[in-house]
Amino acid sequence: MSNPLVELQKLGQSIWYDNIRRSMLQGDLQTKLKEDDLRGVTSNPAIFEKAIAGSTDYNEALADLARQGKSTAEIYEIMAVEDVQTACDILKPVYDRTGGVDGYMSFEVSPELAHDTEGTIKDAKRLWAWIDRPNVMIKIPATPEGLPAIEEVIGSGINVNVTLIFSRDQYLEVADAYTKGLERRVAAGQPVDHIGSVASFFVSRIDGSVDNDLEFQIRRTDDEAEKERRAALLGKIAVANAKLAYTDYLGLVEGDRWQKLAAKGAKPQRLLWASTGTKNPNYGDCTYVEELIGPDTVNTVPPATYSAFRDHGRVKGRTLTHDVEGAKKALSELAAVGINLDEHTSKLLTAAVKAFVDPFKSLFETIEGKRKEARTSIVQRQSASLGSHQAEVDAAVKKIQDEGWTRKVWRKDAALWKSDAEHQKIIKNALGWLTAPEVMLDAADELKAFAERVRKDGFQSVVLLGMGGSSLCPEVFRRTFGKVEGYPELHVLDSTDPAAVQSLENDVDVAKTLFIVASKSGSTTEPLMFQQYFYDKVKQAKGDKAGANFVAITDPGSLLEKIAKRDRYRRTFLNMADIGGRYSALSYFGMVPAALQGVDVKEVLERAFRASQACERTVPAAENPGARLGAVLGVLARNGRDKVTFVTPKPIDSLGLWIEQLIAESTGKDGTGILPVAGEPLGAPGVYGDDRVFVYIATEGGKDADAEAKLSALEQAGHPVVRHVLQDELSLGREFFLWEFATAIAGAVLGINPFDQPNVQESKDNTKALLETFQSEGSLPALEKLAEEGSATVYCASEAKGALESAGGGSGLTSALSAHLGRVQPGDYVAITAYLPETPEHDSLLEEVRVAVRDTLKVATTVGYGPRFLHSTGQLHKGGGDNGVFLQITVNDGTELPIPGESFSFSTLKQAQALGDFQSLAKRGRRAVNVNIGSDAAAGLRNLADSVRQAAASTA
Numbered sequence: 018m019s020n021p022l023v024e025l026q027k028l029g030q031s032i033w034y035d036n037i038r039r040s041m042l043q044g045d046l047q048t049k050l051k052e053d054d055l056r057g058v059t060s061n062p063a064i065f066e067k068a069i070a071g072s073t074d075y076n077e078a079l080a081d082l083a084r085q086g087k088s089t090a091e092i093y094e095i096m097a098v099e100d101v102q103t104a105c106d107i108l109k110p111v112y113d114r115t116g117g118v119d120g121y122m123s124f125e126v127s128p129e130l131a132h133d134t135e136g137t138i139k140d141a142k143r144l145w146a147w148i149d150r151p152n153v154m155i156k157i158p159a160t161p162e163g164l165p166a167i168e169e170v171i172g173s174g175i176n177v178n179v180t181l182i183f184s185r186d187q188y189l190e191v192a193d194a195y196t197k198g199l200e201r202r203v204a205a206g207q208p209v210d211h212i213g214s215v216a217s218f219f220v221s222r223i224d225g226s227v228d229n230d231l232e233f234q235i236r237r238t239d240d241e242a243e244k245e246r247r248a249a250l251l252g253k254i255a256v257a258n259a260k261l262a263y264t265d266y267l268g269l270v271e272g273d274r275w276q277k278l279a280a281k282g283a284k285p286q287r288l289l290w291a292s293t294g295t296k297n298p299n300y301g302d303c304t305y306v307e308e309l310i311g312p313d314t315v316n317t318v319p320p321a322t323y324s325a326f327r328d329h330g331r332v333k334g335r336t337l338t339h340d341v342e343g344a345k346k347a348l349s350e351l352a353a354v355g356i357n358l359d360e361h362t363s364k365l366l367t368a369a370v371k372a373f374v375d376p377f378k379s380l381f382e383t384i385e386g387k388r389k390e391a392r393t394s395i396v397q398r399q400s401a402s403l404g405s406h407q408a409e410v411d412a413a414v415k416k417i418q419d420e421g422w423t424r425k426v427w428r429k430d431a432a433l434w435k436s437d438a439e440h441q442k443i444i445k446n447a448l449g450w451l452t453a454p455e456v457m458l459d460a461a462d463e464l465k466a467f468a469e470r471v472r473k474d475g476f477q478s479v480v481l482l483g484m485g486g487s488s489l490c491p492e493v494f495r496r497t498f499g500k501v502e503g504y505p506e507l508h509v510l511d512s513t514d515p516a517a518v519q520s521l522e523n524d525v526d527v528a529k530t531l532f533i534v535a536s537k538s539g540s541t542t543e544p545l546m547f548q549q550y551f552y553d554k555v556k557q558a559k560g561d562k563a564g565a566n567f568v569a570i571t572d573p574g575s576l577l578e579k580i581a582k583r584d585r586y587r588r589t590f591l592n593m594a595d596i597g598g599r600y601s602a603l604s605y606f607g608m609v610p611a612a613l614q615g616v617d618v619k620e621v622l623e624r625a626f627r628a629s630q631a632c633e634r635t636v637p638a639a640e641n642p643g644a645r646l647g648a649v650l651g652v653l654a655r656n657g658r659d660k661v662t663f664v665t666p667k668p669i670d671s672l673g674l675w676i677e678q679l680i681a682e683s684t685g686k687d688g689t690g691i692l693p694v695a696g697e698p699l700g701a702p703g704v705y706g707d708d709r710v711f712v713y714i715a716t717e718g719g720k721d722a723d724a725e726a727k728l729s730a731l732e733q734a735g736h737p738v739v740r741h742v743l744q745d746e747l748s749l750g751r752e753f754f755l756w757e758f759a760t761a762i763a764g765a766v767l768g769i770n771p772f773d774q775p776n777v778q779e780s781k782d783n784t785k786a787l788l789e790t791f792q793s794e795g796s797l798p799a800l801e802k803l804a805e806e807g808s809a810t811v812y813c814a815s816e817a818k819g820a821l822e823s824a825g826g827g828s829g830l831t832s833a834l835s836a837h838l839g840r841v842q843p844g845d846y847v848a849i850t851a852y853l854p855e856t857p858e859h860d861s862l863l864e865e866v867r868v869a870v871r872d873t874l875k876v877a878t879t880v881g882y883g884p885r886f887l888h889s890t891g892q893l894h895k896g897g898g899d900n901g902v903f904l905q906i907t908v909n910d911g912t913e914l915p916i917p918g919e920s921f922s923f924s925t926l927k928q929a930q931a932l933g934d935f936q937s938l939a940k941r942g943r944r945a946v947n948v949n950i951g952s953d954a955a956a957g958l959r960n961l962a963d964s965v966r967q968a969a970a971s972t973a
Contacts, residue, residue: 021330022053028335029312031119033057035319038068039075040635042103053327056111056119058104059178059317061156062128062373065097066380067630073640079384089385097124098148105150112152117213118284123178124148125156128373137166145175154178154213158370159187164194171198171212180217180291181369183362185262191216192269195286199278210282215289215315218262219369220305222292223255226361227351229463234354236587247354252300254351254358256308257344263288263311263337289315294322296459298593299573303330311337321452324428399642401649401739402732406656413648413766418638426761427451427634433765440770447772449595450757453603454625454750456593461619464612467588471531471613472504478525479613481509482547483535485888486598487570489675490607494616496671497746501615505531510547511885513930515914515923517854518550527551528558531613533568535606537598539575542784543884546916546926552584553917570605597772599679599889602753617747625750632758643755647762653710653737654691654767660846660877662694664713664728666721668746672714676756678889683760683771685893691763692846692893694877697867699727702734704872708844710737714752716745776895776937780887783933792920797928800935800947804833808951809960814939834968837946838874841902845876848894851906852883852931853954862958866965873969884930895937903938903945906961907931909952
């Protein structure tokens with residue numbers, strides 16, 4: 018199979034790689050030169066900041082320089098220049114082979130000099146002399162102050178990469194400065210044939226900026242023709258702008274002024290397409306490579322886009338010269354609808370300068386922190402005491418390194434997990450989470466601006482209507498950060514219990530509430546029912562303007578997107594389609610509600626991106642925190658330590674909820690799986706079997722001395738203990754990425770596909786069938802009654818009734834529970850699935866139930882509220898091993914709560930979900946009973962807790 022990157026370069030366009038880090042220079046760069054015909058490398062302070070802060074690549078060198086008494090600025094420059102020199106040496110054969118056309122490494126002058134002409138000139142000459150390589154390019158921004166600096170530096174015989182070009186006028190000024198610099202040399206009798214330069218023209222940011230204005234206009238007009246007129250321009254302006262800049266270039270090189278320089282051996286200043294990663298999931302991930310192909314140009318491609326184009330990019334010919342008239346028409350039409358492109362490019366230049374200054378400052382802060390021996394490295398913030406399992410985990414890490422697993426993950430090589438075509442298709446379309454932090458960072462400022470608009474519009478509350486992967490990350494943010502001063506309060510509804518729905522309605526003023534409807538597929542039952550219910554409530558209050566109180570987060574082309582258009586939602590955020598629900602925390606699904614709540618999503622994403630850098634393909638597996646953690650999880654699970662017990666003190670005590678659904682739904686299949694245990698209180702070593710591994714995740718300021726003492730006792734008793742220390746709550750982004758990466762690696766260790774969820778759909782199908790039965794017959798089917806006592810009734814599958822009765826299960830609640838718990842074996846777990854409202858009182862009573870089981874029977878326990886858990890641990894319950902014992906709890910609802918437009922109520926929907934779940938368990942012969950605790954949930958739970966204590970004691 019041909020390599021699209023190689024095919025592209027046969028058309029005269031050079032591909033450069035927009036990334037650098039020390040570990041990349043130790044092999045990966047050579048691989049790209051050999052396999053992909055890579056022609057150059059670019060860098061910037063943001064790239065160096067992520068590489069230094071997010072990895073251990075530089076720790077040894079940094080510590081050595083710190084011991085020498087070097088300042089922070091000296092340490093940065095020494096390490097960066099060493100990398101640049103190494104890259105130049107590796108690229109030198111390309112430089113020689115192409116006669117100095119390619120083979121360049123770019124390095125930037127200090128971003129703080131963007132508006133200082135003399136400072137830029139001085140810094141460029143200093144760096145040129147220090148690096149001392151003919152194939153280095155010094156990057157200078159195309160600010161008004163940068164233009165005379167470019168002329169002077171070119172005139173001094175220095176290669177220049179002119180960066181931050183957004184407009185055609187700006188490009189022409191840059192080309193003029195380059196030409197003047199060369200003309201000065203010719204006039205002075207100096208050679209010009211050795212000077213190389215590129216003009217870095219930024220692309221995707223144009224669409225990001227212009228599209229916001231277009232979408233705003235679309236939302237503000239009721240004229241369908243005007244909507245279509247503007248919609249036709251979405252995603253078209255950046256490419257059109259670049260195509261016309263290319264026509265400018267062709268005109269310049271054909272002109273007499275340039276031809277005189279060409280006769281002296283001067284090389285044309287090629288246009289370099291920068292910022293070519295796709296930010297909008299509506300556009301293909303290779304759009305800004307495929308649409309900008311032309312001779313004598315360069316495309317500097319970021320890692321995610323590089324991998325994507327290598328995998329499935331299309332080389333469609335010299336697209337830069339295709340339909341230039343259409344490009345002119347698009348820009349003309351943009352002006353006609355009242356959008357000034359020059360205003361956008363001017364703002365983008367200002368923002369871009371700041372966007373390079375900020376990470377430059379952050380870079381110095383990071384180095385200063387490490388210089389003072391602060392524990393800023395992700396790897397340093399992780400530790401694991403694995404006892405007798407250490408050798409096998411080490412062997413697994415070595416295998417991951419030797420077989421290039423992390424490289425395969427980043428290249429989206431589905432064969433790492435499965436070889437059959439059906440699984441590979443699913444996997445290839447499920448790895449977008451790898452680059453979500455990088456993509457979402459570009460959207461962070463817009464999310465903040467959107468949150469500000471919502472706040473200023475007077476909304477008092479934000480309600481997330483979702484389920485599973487679309488609700489659990491926002492729930493973690495809600496519980497962690499609470500009510501942020503000056504921002505609406507965030508609520509999360511992921512329960513079909515009528516009391517829960519009604520309670521939320523009572524807590525908010527629907528007319529002043531922004532509802533976020535979140536569903537990847539756009540057809541998930543629960544969010545759609547929530548939407549129907551609350552849209553009706555808002556419509557009663559606001560009439561035809563109800564849509565202004567709604568926001569959608571979904572995949573492109575979904576049913577929800579159509580509903581949002583029909584009902585004129587305030588905003589629709591289209592997520593990257595290649596991200597599964599449980600891996601979507603760092604996408605719009607997690608970041609939109611967090612931004613509206615007032616969380617600093619940019620910092621959350623920055624830390625997540627650093628984590629992604631720490632897990633990059635070039636990082637040795639032994640130093641890769643995600644790979645190491647994945648090896649630990651997978652190896653311990655294979656050896657029977659498959660109950661991962663999370664200890665997460667406040668303020669991040671809800672983090673386990675999110676990790677629980679990620680691990681359970683990803684690994685619980687093919688008769689195997691890792692059981693995440695969240696929320697179970699820590700006990701003494703004697704209450705645990707030998708199937709546990711404990712994971713302690715705490716912030717620096719939230720460490721729990723009691724928990725740490727108990728963990729030490731468990732460690733001494735031979736239990737594996739993994740510890741993660743977070744800087745603060747904003748490092749949740751880091752944990753999200755690390756656990757996603759680790760789960761993917763653990764899936765490979767276990768030999769399963771961690772990106773499908775076959776049994777989740779089964780429960781959905783059961784619910785749908787039961788609702789159809791209700792609609793046709795007026796009632797739901799009944800389970801087999803086993804025992805009855807007071808307000809409690811115990812049900813079971815008909816196939817299990819005889820055996821339970823023989824064990825004494827038919828004579829009352831305690832006896833039935835005794836018979837049921839008597840089936841628990843060592844290595845099992847007891848899952849308590851509660852279809853009732855989630856309240857502090859219910860939490861406390863359910864904890865009593867689980868602790869009684871754990872302490873008496875020495876098995877792991879989980880608690881899940883229905884129907885939320887159906888979209889997380891529900892997959893493990895059905896697809897994992899047959900080591901689960903299930904206690905389903907239901908309650909008689911006090912209200913039906915009708916759903917507008919449906920023939921069933923929320924109560925009926927919840928009952929159908931509980932029954933469908935039970936049927937799915939029974940179909941597999943799982944050990945399960947249902948206990949209906951009556952109409953008073955709290956009283957019923959207290960009664961149940963007493964009976965469970967007695968039953969567990971009788972079976973111990």
